[in-house]
Structure formats: C-alpha cells, structure tokens
Amino acid sequence: NAGVTQTPKFQVLKTGQSMTLQCAQDMNHEYMSWYRQDPGMGLRLIHYSVGAGITDQGEVPNGYNVSRSTTEDFPLRLLSAAPSQTSVYFCASSYGTGSLSSGANVLTFGAGSRLTVL
Amino acid sequence: AQSVTQPDIHITVSEGASLELRCNYSYGATPYLFWYVQSPGQGLQLLLKYFSGDTLVQGIKGFEAEFKRSQSSFNLRKPSVHWSDAAEYFCAVGAMDFQKLVFGTGTRLLVSP
Numbered sequence: 001n002a003g004v005t006q007t008p009k010f011q012v013l014k015t016g017q018s019m020t021l022q023c024a025q026d027m028n029h030e031y032m033s034w035y036r037q038d039p040g041m042g043l044r045l046i047h048y049s050v051g052a053g054i055t056d057q058g059e060v061p062n063g064y065n066v067s068r069s070t071t072e073d074f075p076l077r078l079l080s081a082a083p084s085q086t087s088v089y090f091c092a093s094s095y096g097t098g099s100l101s102s103g104a105n106v107l108t109f110g111a112g113s114r115l116t117v118l
Numbered sequence: 119a120q121s122v123t124q125p126d127i128h129i130t131v132s133e134g135a136s137l138e139l140r141c142n143y144s145y146g147a148t149p150y151l152f153w154y155v156q157s158p159g160q161g162l163q164l165l166l167k168y169f170s171g172d173t174l175v176q177g178i179k180g181f182e183a184e185f186k187r188s189q190s191s192f193n194l195r196k197p198s199v200h201w202s203d204a205a206e207y208f209c210a211v212g213a214m215d216f217q218k219l220v221f222g223t224g225t226r227l228l229v230s231p
Binding site: 004033035040041042043044045048058090092106107109110111112 | 122127152154159160161162163164167208210218219220221222223224
C-alpha cells in the first residue's frame with residue numbers, strides 16, 4: 001500500500017515553461033487536494049476534488065489547473081510557470097464519507113514536490 | 119472564514135522537558151481541529167484530531183491536546199520531549215467541509231541535549 005505518491009520530488013523550471021505535478025493514491029479515497037507550502041505561510045489550498053470529474057478552487061488557485069479523470073489520479077498543471085510559484089507542493093487525500101471518528105476525512109499527505117522557477 | 123494562529127515560530131526545549139505548542143483558531147461554529155507534524159523533507163503526519171466529546175484528546179507519539187472553547191485554543195502538549203520530536207508542527211481547523219483545512223503557519227521545535 002503506497003499511500004499518496006507524488007512525482008517528481010524536485011523540479012527546476014524557467015519562467016514561462018509548463019509542467020505537471022503528478023499525484024496518485026491507491027487507497028480508493030474520494031477526496032484529493034493540492035496544497036502549497038511557503039516559509040512563514042503554512043499550507044494553502046490550491047485546488048481540490050471530491051470525486052472523479054469534480055474539481056473546485058481553493059484559496060490560491062490562480063496559475064494552476066487540475067482535472068480528475070480517475071479516482072486514483074489528481075495532476076496539478078502549471079501552464080506558464082512564474083517565480084512566485086516556487087514552493088513545495090503537497091498532494092493529500094481522504095475518504096469523502098464516514099465519520100471523523102472512523103478516520104474518514106483525515107488527510108493523508110504525499111512526501112511533497114519541490115518546485116523552483118527561475 | 120476560519121483561521122488559525124500559531125504565535126510561536128520557533129521553540130527550543132531541552133530533551134526530557136515538557137512541551138506546549140500554542141494554537142488559537144477563529145471559527146463561528148464547532149471546529150474540527152487537527153495537529154500535524156512534518157519532519158524535514160517529509161510530508162505531514164496526523165498527530166491527533168478533535169471534533170466533539172472529551173476536550174482532552176490523545177494522539178500518537180505521546181502527544182495530547184486540549185480543546186478550550188472559551189479561549190478558542192487547541193494547544194499541543196507532551197510531558198517529556200525526545201530528540202526525535204524535533205520537527206515542524208502545524209495546527210489546522212476545518213469547517214463542515216473539513217477536508218478543506220486551514221493551516222497555521224507552523225511552529226518549528228528544536229530539541230537541545
């Protein structure tokens with residue numbers, strides 16, 4: 001059971017380049033999300049999905065696109081990278097239903113992807 | 119909208135000493151509260167959570183947290199810190215749609231010999 005797998009772990013881009021951060025989970029979780037972590041700012045929600053075919057914006061969605069064609073995968077796309085997108089990105093997933101006491105809706109995080117935009 | 123404040127950016131504790139990390143939240147209804155720990159270069163791991171019932175909750179690795187509604191606080195405690203506890207700790211609050219957590223800015227714990 002691999003949990004939440006993020007690739008790549010490290011990436012360097014030039015301004016204006018595009019790339020996709022991959023996220024896959026093998027726990028059959030309905031809910032998946034992307035956060036970015038910046039020094040002194042904690043984690044901020046970029047986009048999230050409550051199931052295949054359904055996505056929505058979080059706190060800081062500008063400059064990022066997502067899609068959810070399968071339950072397992074939730075890629076994050078940067079169409080035209082900017083230096084302000086230099087950050088560590090975390091993907092997380094959870095069960096979408098059930099009680100919190102049963103462990104549902106508790107986020108499981110990937111190990112992160114460190115992105116540098118020059 | 120909910121928010122979380124972790125007033126301490128860094129805390130240094132001697133090994134074996136007790137620890138308390140502060141967390142204050144702002145939310146109009148009953149919050150869902152979480153503490154996560156992040157070791158260097160790693161993702162976040164859940165330490166404990168609170169959503170109802172007993173206001174003192176136990177977590178993994180010997181941590182506990184107490185929910186105080188009157189103070190809007192959810193402080194994390196450990197009676198005796200080990201060197202392996204050195205990490206960054208995040209408090210988070212969720213609303214009814216508690217997958218969309220709002221995180222605090224984190225407290226970095228340093229453990230001195």
